[in-house]
Amino acid sequence: MSTTKRINLFLFAAMVIFSNVRATEISTVTLVGPGVWHTHTRIPEVPWDMHIMTIDLQNPYITLESSKGEDQLFAREGTSVAAARQSHPGHRVIGAVNGDFYNVETGEPINAQIVNGHIIHRPTGRPTFAVSRDSIPFIEYMSMSGVLVDDSGTGNAIHGVNQSRNSDQLVMFNDFYGAATATNEFGTEVVCTLVSEPVVNDTVRVVVTAKYADAGNAQIPDDELVFSGHGASAAFLNDHVAIGDTLRYLMRFSGVNESVLVNAIGGNPMIVQNGAPVNDDGIRHPRTSVGWDESGRYLYFFVVDGRQPSLSLGVTLGELGQLMAERGVWRGLNLDGGGSSTFVIQGQIKNTPSDGGERRVSNHMLVVSSAPIGALDSLAFITHERRVFRNGTATFPMHAYDEYGNPLLADTLDLDWNCDAVIGTITDTGVFTAGTVHDSGYVYVNSVNGVTRDSVRVTIDVPVELMMNPHALVLRMGESQPVQLDMYDTGGNHIPVNPGDVAWTVPTDLLSQSGATFTAIGAGNGWLVANYLATPGSCYVAIEVDSANLVLEDFETGLDLWELEGTEMDMFTTRFMASAEFPGAAKLRYKFTRSGGSSVVSMQKDILVSGSPDYLTFRFKGNGNSHSFMWYFTDIDNELFRLLIPYSTSNTEWQTITLPWNYAQADWSNPGAPLTFPITFRHLDIFLGGGDVNETILDSIYFDDLVADYFMEVKPEVPGLPSEFKLMRVYPNPFNAATRIEFQVLPQSNVDLAIYDITGRKIWWHHSTGNLNAGLRSLIWQGVDMQNQPAASGVYLLQLQSNGQQISRKLVLMK
Known part of the structure; x- marks a missing residue:
């Protein structure tokens, strides 16, 4: 869908998900005034958080206005404060963004500014964004010239506006400059009242109300002008201007085909030309920008937040130009960014400024509506899909608009509410109470006058799963383990669990209980069961069993x-x-440019570990470069430890890497802390190898199965040629779908593997004939017999034979 067609839709609120090769974009689009939309876009993979204001320049009620901080050349003001100050009936400020770069000490803008026809500051060689009297936008490099003409047609050049007066110059001052001109007495000054609207690139008429010869520092009355001349320019004022005269002045800004300009603001640099990004600085910051589509009808203000890693990293100039071009911008300009970037809609700051709050800036751009407030014309729920937990209550936020597109307060409107009986009940004020059964239906709202209506589909969720974490308790005698309960409903939502309402079924020959913490008191295996909201959950218990x-x-x-x-x-x-x-495994795709420091990826996830395993392992496949690993975990006392794998691995084959406890070190904040089980893994840091300085590396590494091993007779060894035939481990065990059998073989080995049920019947087997190379090997049993029929739950015996040696291991299949 083209940008023009998309914007022509009368969008009240929408959720849009875009997928492309770069990232997934999640956007909400909301109509915020006549012909003005606010789009909030999240790109979580970077992350980026972006706000876009889209303005239909053909809407008869909408104008763009430049704003100067506190209406003074040498002042600063927050964007939302300036918008509120200038918003009133008939002149409602719908949206605003910060403007040009500025002198941080004085508040003076760096480049040109025009406010409703008044020139505040002249162009300075940077590009300027301007809007004509006919709502035509421009971004051009502009220069300024001007002339003051008496009633006989004699003229004198205007050399500057709101600036110091030099020899022979004529300078025009307006009340944005201050209370007086601050000139010396070596000149002549005339005070003038406007008799036509001020503009740029067209003639403006004024009447002289006061004249001061050989005097300076004339007062500048509100909404009036002072022309101050020195030398030859003072002589022109003395000889050609008298009180009561009607004068004409013409101020020109070049580069806009003589279009009559009424508002302008500076920026730098150009970042979109002819629909393609131009210019880049390679540094990510918060940014503000402006641009429009090829037709010139739709204008856009962009703000991308930055310097906040969990919210938004910021963008380079090139990235901002690309984002703008992707959204149909044909010509675009960068405005001031960093902590200045501010995006305001209906008086509220919608972005998250990087300073932690709104910064006072030199100037702003305002989107102003002159539309009257009409009667209710349309209603739209903010979302048209809603899930409510059983017996829960909910309200349904909506947008309401009049015939002009003005937002109305829905809470103040006279509305009729009803809903399908299968999902619950709803009050006259729109408060919904869910039923108790998992079902779906609709909530409806109607305007009393019958002009508009809308509906939202509501699904009633009920508890469906109670998960126990860890999912199995494997403990030594006397060890304790807290158990965490996580409940989920039919919508996949996490439901808080009230511990006091949980009913436990505890194998009392194996465990004692204190709240949600369980202590091993007897050897054997069994099941621990919890029940919450009539939903059961269970975990397997093994106390000092075989491996x-x-x-x-x-x-x-x-x-x-x-x-x-x-x-x-x-x-x-x-x-x-x-x-x-490698189906069933995970891939880390990474990219970095090698510098003098370490390139590190931190993979973060909390993983609870039951009891005190003998060791932990994970499977890894490298890419030929040398990578090192640092696991971070906390113990039962919440002390932080780190565990460095004592060697780097550059293997390109799958290998099993052991995490030895003797390498665990307490964090520097408490280096003497003892390690007390159980533990929770927090994150894995991978120190990536490869690449020369300034070389960019794009590659992948792979992970599979982080496993805890308990009560093991066979301990892990440093990788090398095996000296004996061993059954290393079977995991998971117990299992409910498949289990991996790892064993170590000698050179030139044959291997026979068989699975027997408790009656001694062989139900599955595998035979390797010939010349297996020495090393670690593995097979997967899918819990089926040789006819591929599922085996029943129960205890099975694994037998592994090689070169006359036999090893057995008990397996537990749970379904």
């Missing part, structure tokens, strides 16, 4: 729960995703 393995993270599901941060990284490109090359 057990728990998969803490399968790197297959829930990858969106991992959060990434980076140091010396291109986080715009770096992503963690499912691997298409």
